[in-house]
Amino acid sequence: MNRPNDPTIVWLGEPTANDPSLVGEKVATLNRLAPLCHMPPGLCLTTAAFWQAADRSGATSSPLLDPVRAAYQLLAQRCGVAEPAVAVRLSPVDPEQLAASPVSQLKATLNVQGIEAVMTAVQRCWGAARPASVTEGVAVLVQQMAPTETSAVVFSANPLTSNCDEVVIHANWGLGASIVGGAVTSDIYIVSKASPAVFSVQVADKERMTVAGPEGAHEVAVPDILRHRLALVERQIAALAQLAVKVEVEMGHPVEIECACQGETIYLLRCRPIVLLTGQ
The missing domain is CATH 3.30.470.20 (ATP-grasp fold, B domain)
Structure with a gap:
């Protein structure tokens, strides 16, 4: 459901990221567990962002591109690098509504660097969710890649x-x-x-x-x-x-x-x- 007054971007660790109708079950669960463990910093493009993109027929339209660019720059400051490598993951409100989507579109996109590449990965996630069939919307998590041995x-x-x-x-x-x-x-x-x-x-x-x-x-x-x-x-x-x-x-x-x-x-x-x- 499109709620025009909802924020389009929230951060892991913020109380707003506990709302699964806004950030999806995956992000809401991570946010709940964040106090228990180490977790890379990340931002979430909410279901409100999804509906804005759907309404304007393009995720790279200026109403969304500018806030995402600013958020990515803030993430860069928090990570201490100019263009942090991130994972871009879909966080649906109702995963059952994506059952008909190609599996390739549901997979996380890893090691994405630069705002253009991030927006492309976000669009790929949104492409798995068509407004006609996804009535609850989807969110997208953009999270720093964890150092991994x-x-x-x-x-x-x-x-x-x-x-x-x-x-x-x-x-x-x-x-x-x-x-x-x-x-x-x-x-x-x-x-x-x-x-x-x-x-x-x-x-x-x-x-x-x-x-x-x-x-x-x-x-x-x-x-x-x-x-x-x-x-x-x-x-x-x-x-x-x-x-x-x-x-x-x-x-x-x-x-x-x-x-x-x-x-x-x-x-x-x-x-x-x-x-x-x-x-x-």
């Missing part, structure tokens, strides 16, 4: 066995797109919630990894020296398990989270329910 997708309960006393971690070198897309075989760690230092490990032959480059993210071969090496060290495994449990407690149900790991720092990038265990 290793990525992990973490389940706060075992999705295969429904064991809620275990945390299951899938990890690979580089960005998380390779894990999320299921394109590679990743290491698997099973951690007991009762004792996060006790875990079992299934080491994968990690042939491919996703990395950031000038043209966005792309897959490359994993260096031979890393293919059979554990992607996570024990401290990272324990920290990821503890974060998954904290998020599960905050959300009130088992969750799947995506994280970027850089040394001792764990960045939370995404959170959603484990559908088979929550029924959501």
